[in-house]
Amino acid sequence: MSGPQESGVFTALRTQLQGAASEFAGGPDALEGILLGMVDDVDRAVREPLEIFPVCHHSPASALAMARRLREKQPKVVYLELCEDMAPLLTELRNCRLPVAVQAFAGEIDGFPQEWAPLSVVAPITEASAEYQAIAYALDTPGVELVLVDRSSDHVFQWDRANTSEAAETDGSPAEAEEAPKSEEAALHGEAVGVEIGDLRPRFAELEEHLLRHGKVRHWSEWWHQYVEVPLGDSDHDTYRQVMFLIGSLFRRLAPGDGSRVRVDEDRERYMWTRMREHLEATGTDPEDCLYVCGAFHAASRVEEFGVHGRSGAFTISPRTATTWQYGLIPSSHAAIEAQFGLAAGSVSIAATTWQKSLTRTRVRPYRLEGQAGARKSRAKKALPAGSAAQAPATDRLTGFLHQPPVLDSVDEAELLGWSVDIVRAARRNGYLASTADAIAVFETSILLAGMRDRAKPTPYDFQDAAVTCIEKDSVPGRRDVRRLVEIMMGGDRIGQVGYEALPPLARDVYDRLEPLGMKLQQRGVQRALLDIAGRPELEACSDVLWMLRRLMPAAAARPIMGERRLGERSIQESWDLALGTHQRALIELGYEGVSLEQVLEQRLRREAYGPRATTAGVLAAIEDTLLYLRSGRLADELGTHALKVLAAERSVDGAPEVLRRARALLAYYRTSRPELPAWIESFVKTGYAHYCTLLPTAFRDEDATVGQVAAMLGFLFSMESLALSLGCDRTQLELAVAQSHPDDPSKTALLWAAQVQLGTLSRAELRSRCAELLDNPLVVPSYPRYLNGFVHALEPVPGLADVVVEAVSNAFGRLPDAVLLPWLPLLITTLRKGAADLAPLLIREAGRIFPGRLPALDAWIPPWRMPQEDPFAASRAQRTATAPVGAALLAARPATCDAVAELLGCEDGWQQHDAPARPGAPLLSAHPATCDAVAELLGCDGGWAAAGDTAVAGAALTLRHPATAEALEPLLADR
Structure with missing residues (x-):
């Protein structure tokens, strides 16, 4: 790249800086090269035929200088450093209330890693910004063309595919912004990558630390306000440009010279100059009639493509990927901008207040879009005359500015006193014990702090520090601390809104379908909606929309207070807390996915x-x-x-x-x-x-599978067994699965026992016996809570075991000594609460059914499992024994029947003699005549029993003739 042409404009400044470098450094070195290079950068930018207007993002001084220059020069073409694919949306700004952000959104990506999805790029715009002045001028002035020349949203991610965090850093979002906690207003931009005009912040950490320390300020926003905003607020156009060129060159030359960030910065500058030369060649516009609005950092560019006469054809713009981008406007706020770009809290609000004061002081008439909320009606503008004002020859204004002593503004006592009274009033409303003495202390401390920091007039930051020192003291009684109260008092966190006409079709459809509610849903804040669906059936459609919004948007956007939606149920009355205006960004982003809520939900x-x-x-x-x-x-x-x-x-x-x-x-x-x-x-x-x-x-053996x-x-x-069996499933498969399960964990072991009870392979009596054995074993007692955990979980598949679980828990409390029970009790409670909280109500209801309802009855109460069990067939058996004939005589009289039973039971022995010793089956057969009757009936025996007196004889004869049959029947009849 060839060096700048020799110019006599800055000869005197070069001579002074060269002498200063030689004096401080002891001879020519890198310092001299940096200082003289900065002058060369300023000289080169000033002499460019296409006028470059350097700005800083959200700077009132830049906005004021831009408004002045636009009214003076009246350019026909405005080149703006903003993503070129966002141009069609700028006309919709007139339907919004600033601040808002232009957004490019891609939900489904093609050409980028899938883990990046969704992709989002935002460019916030405030009224106190130079870019808004340029946009408003170009859109509302006939004959003026606005051309966006920065890389597209697709190239933002193309040029840095390593990770999204580096892409965010590339676009002027310092790492501090990611670490700061985000409030609801600060999260309006979501996780989008921010694109701004005028990233003026030292990228050399030692330089920023040096400036903050010697400037006696806390953060960069305060330094910029004190040493750039205030001095440039009343400066002329040439002085403003040259100072901004100088600052941009300083930060550019002291930035680290390696890394992808430098490469991306240079590629952006090549991209913008390539687009501008293409437009000039295509339209034949004279560069003198154009204005190039860009950040001061990019205005001091040293790439070969710089300028209308720069090298052409060396830089090739890569094509965009196949990703489909959608565009819209989303609400923004001062806090969101601060969080996005790492600015100090309250700095954008202070800038907005400074902007209004500057307009009042200088009486500069700013540009505002016609019809915009909050904008005054202006007269129609005439078309530009041919041949607008040309750029004046450049003169050296830097030397005078650098030699100018700091302006010592006198203390505006009325303004400072008003601030002190207002902050005390606000502090008292928020719970602080502030008084008139605190207002006086804040007033005096503000002046004291300004003097300690070599400032004749306290800045808003000095006042903020003084208020915190004098009022907050050691505690914060309310939701807001004093620092936040000062920010609110200085202008607050102004939040923008996208108008109805600028919303995507889906968002407009939502507002139209909810119109029967009769509410102003675009307003911020929470509103209560009452839906009497039974009395007004047309509100059922509104209910459907609200439930879909509940499913698709953040929970706070639509929160049901009364009413619910379950399968097979419909509410007749509902109550909702709606905050659609607060969550307008989420509603707008739904519009990028489809044209209706139903379509988005189905997708x-x-x-x-x-x-x-x-x-x-x-x-x-x-x-x-x-x-x-x-x-x-x-x-x-x-x-x-x-x-x-x-x-x-x-x-x-x-x-x-x-x-x-x-x-x-x-x-x-x-x-x-x-x-x-x-x-x-x-x-x-x-x-x-x-x-x-x-x-x-x-699963029973897997340690990772929980009980x-x-x-x-x-x-x-x-629970699905009956339906599954009716559909052709085989229950044997389940029985084999349970039989093959051999768990090691106590919880799963108890669960397996419950499954065996449900299948009938384990009786409830055996289950109770096993629980008693666990309590009898001192080695198992410490793990008994885990067994109980399994039993409680068993209530899910086998709810009929609730009484057994209550019995197991009660036995533990009744049998374990205090030395074992007390250390074991916390483990039991935590185990049940953690693992079976949803099943505990079933257990509690069963316990309430078993235990007495009053305390006095507890002393005489006997647990059901300790009461003697009565035989439910005892009465009927006694009655039949007294009245029915004995079955032994029938068996003796019908030997064929006994032979058939013996054959069925596999008994091969023959009949015994009458004089043989008595067999044990005779008393059993005599005790169960009804069983013998049933067997005889099944076998088709028509003969009856012998007389009652012959019962014993007949039974004895039968057992003697068929001893094997009697022995086989004995265990079967014993079960009855």
């Missing part, structure tokens, strides 16, 4: 169900939401068929509890709302029965 449900990480529980949840919000049986059947494939492919039981809960709900819904079950849910039950039977033995997950599997198998 999201499909993505959730067919995504690479979709689970069976997730697909069932999507089906439930489909029935709740869309009432679409077609989509539900499609997703249900897909749920079968997802279930068959799963090899873990992590989602078993959720699958059980949602499968039960869907099955109950279909049984009550349709004449027959859909084919997919029948197939799902069959597939799930076989699937969980296969995984059951592995709740295994209990959910058993709950699915037992």
Whole structure:
């Protein structure tokens, strides 16, 4: 790159700086090169035929200078450093209330890593910014063309594909912005990458630290306000440009010379100059009639493509990717801008206040878009005359500015006193014990701090420090501290709003469909909506919209207070807290996904169900939401068929509890709302029965599978068993799965016992016996709470065991000594609370049924499991014994019957002699005549019993003739 042409404009300044460098450094060195290079950068930018207007983002001085220059020069073409693909949206700014942000959004990406999705780029715009002055001038002045020349939103991510955080840093978002906590207003931009005009902040950490320390300020925003904003507020156009060129060159030359950030900065400058030369060649516009608005950092560029006569053809602009970008306006706020670009809290609000004061002081008439909220009506502007004012020859204004002593403004006592009174009043409203003495202290301390910092007039930052020192003291009684109160008093966090006409079709459709509510939904804040659906049936459509918004937007945007939506249920009255105006950004971004809420919801449900990480529980949840919000049986059947494939492919039981809960709900819904079950849910039950039977033995042994997950599997198998068996499943598969399960964990062991009880392979008496054995074993007592945890989880698949679980817990409290029980009790409580909180109510209800309801009755109360068990067949057996004939005589009289029974039982011995010794079966047969009658009837014996007196003889004869038969019948009859 060739050096700048020799010019005599800055000869005197070069001579002074060269002498200063030689004196301080002892000879020519790098310092001289930096100082003289800065003058060369300023000289080069000033002599450029296409006038460059350097700005700083959200700087009142830049906005004021821009308004002055536009009215003086009246350019025909304005080149603006902003993403070129955002140009069509700028006309919609007139339908908004600033601050707002222009957004480019891509939900589905092509050409970038999928983990980056969604992509979002925002460019915030405030009224106190130079770019807004240029936009308003160009859009409302006939004959003026506005051309955006910065890289597109697609190139923002193309040029830095390493990671999104570096891309955010590239666009002027320092790392401090990511570390600062975000409030609700600060999060209006979400995770978008910010693009701003005028990134003027030292990238050399030591330089920034040096400036802050010697400037006696806390942060960069305060330094800029004190040493740049105030001096340049009343400067002329040439002085403003040269000072901004000088600052941009200083930060440019002292920035680190390596890294991708420098490469991206230079590529952006090549991109912008290439676009401007292309436009000039295509339109034949004279560069003298143009104005190039860019950040001061880029105005001091040293790339070869710089200027209208720079090198052409060396830089090639890469094509955009196949990603489809959508554009819109979203609300912004001062806090969001500060958080996005790492500015000090309250700095943008102070800049807005300074802007209003500067307009009053200088009487400069700013540009505002016609019809914009808050803008005054202006007269129609005439078309520009041919040949507007040309740029005046450059003169050296830097030398005089650098030699100028600081302006010592006198203290505006009236303004400072008003601030002091207002902050005390605000502090008292927020709970501080502030008084008139505190107002006086704040007033005097502000002047004292300004003097200590070599300032004759206290700045808003001095006043803020003084208020914190004098009022806050050691505690904050309310929600806001004093620093925040000062920010509010200085202008507050002004929040923008996108007008109805500038909203995407989906957002306008939402407001139209909610119009019957009769509410101003675009206003910020929370509003209460009452829906009497029974009295006004037309509000049911509003209810549907609100429930879909509840599903798609943040929870605070639409929060139901009364009413709920479940499968098969509809509310007749609902109450909602709505904050759609506060969450307008989220509503606008929904418009990027579709033209109606139903379309967006269906797309999201499909993505959730067919995504690479979709689970069976997730697909069932999507089906439930489909029935709740869309009432679409077609989509539900499609997703249900897909749920079968997802279930068959799963090899873990992590989602078993959720699958059980949602499968039960869907099955109950279909049984009550349709004449027959859909084919997919029948197939799902069959597939799930076989699937969980296969995984059951592995889950019992798997350490990663929790007892709740295994209990959910058993709950699915037992609760769906009747339907599964009717559809062709085999119960033997479940029995084999339980028989093959051999858990090591105490919780799963107890769960297995409960499953065996449900299957009938373990009796309740044996289960009680095992629980008693656990308490008798001192080595097992410490792990007894884990057994109880398994029993409680067993209430999910086997709810009929609630009485056994209550008995197990009661026995532990009754039998364990205090030395063992007291250390064990906290573990029991925490185990039940953590692992079975939803099953505890069932256990409590069962305990309430068993235990006495009053305390005095507890002393005489005997637990049901300790009371003697009565034989329920004793009475009928005694009656039949007294009246019915004895069965032994019948057996003796009908030997063929006894032979048939013996043959069935596999007894091969013959009849015994009468004089043989008595067999043990005679008393048994005599005691059970009804059993003998039943056997005789089954075998077709028509003969009756012998006389009652011959019962013993007949029974003895029978047992003597068929001893094997009597012995075989004895255990069978003993069970009765």
